[in-house]
Amino acid sequence: MNDQPILVLITAPSQEVARQIAAALLEQKLAACVNVLPGVRSYYTWKDAPQEDKEVLLLVKTRAALFEGGLIPAVKAAHPYELPEIIALPIQMGLAGYLKWINEETGGQ
Numbered sequence: 001m002n003d004q005p006i007l008v009l010i011t012a013p014s015q016e017v018a019r020q021i022a023a024a025l026l027e028q029k030l031a032a033c034v035n036v037l038p039g040v041r042s043y044y045t046w047k048d049a050p051q052e053d054k055e056v057l058l059l060v061k062t063r064a065a066l067f068e069g070g071l072i073p074a075v076k077a078a079h080p081y082e083l084p085e086i087i088a089l090p091i092q093m094g095l096a097g098y099l100k101w102i103n104e105e106t107g108g109q
Helices: 015-027 064-078 096-105
Strands: 005-012 033-046 049-063 086-090
Touching (some): 005 096, 049 064
Antiparallel strands (some): 005 086, 033 049
């Protein structure tokens, strides 16, 4: 099992959607902690048209082993976007006790 801690970034269209995603991830033990940052302004191109949206950003602390088979399906089930942003970054270093807590909260060894 891959106990590598990761930070997952997910954008959502509203605080309510973000709350639903966070609750689902925590309930299913797919995340140890989810921070929701309001006030994100996103600029991107979608279907050949420039877009500008107000969004919220979720910062999810979890393990790499849960990303593909658990976290992604759970987010997609609760997310209204056709193609939600779900990207993961490895956590290279951190307070040992905090990293251990992430592992324990998500069912790791």
